[in-house]
Amino acid sequence: MEKAYRVTVFVPPAQLEELLASITRVLPPNDGKYSEVFWWSAPGTEQFRPLEGSKPASGSVGELSRMDSIELKFLLPRNEELLNQVVEEGIRPAHPWEAPVITVDECCIIGNSSE
Numbered sequence: 001m002e003k004a005y006r007v008t009v010f011v012p013p014a015q016l017e018e019l020l021a022s023i024t025r026v027l028p029p030n031d032g033k034y035s036e037v038f039w040w041s042a043p044g045t046e047q048f049r050p051l052e053g054s055k056p057a058s059g060s061v062g063e064l065s066r067m068d069s070i071e072l073k074f075l076l077p078r079n080e081e082l083l084n085q086v087v088e089e090g091i092r093p094a095h096p097w098e099a100p101v102i103t104v105d106e107c108c109i110i111g112n113s114s115e
Helices: 013-026 080-094
Strands: 002-011 044-048 065-077 102-109
Touching: 002 013, 002 080, 013 065, 013 080, 065 080, 080 102
Parallel strands: none
Antiparallel strands: 002 065, 002 102, 044 065
16 A cells, blocks of 8 residues: 545646646656556536635626536645645636645555456
8 A cells, every 4th residue: 555645636627637737747646557547527507706805717796606516636755845846836826716625534545456
């Protein structure tokens, strides 16, 4: 078993490819014998209400908004410096939102039993 981070980011469908490319430039996620391994969902709906002081990329301050959103996931080795680099250099610069939704879970990768 290998300790890893599972990173989840929500992104509008139109920005998915740009975000994938940006993350891959920093560190191509890999899953053992494969690189650039990502998983994403079909578009779903995200709801939010921008508050005073925010600068929303979509919607208006004080108004409830709904928009299409994709859930993107990928794995990284459990290295905090590497995680910070991917977030600060790969996700934030390519993400259209003022405050991207990024969650990180600690997990273990269970490799091929024949290894």
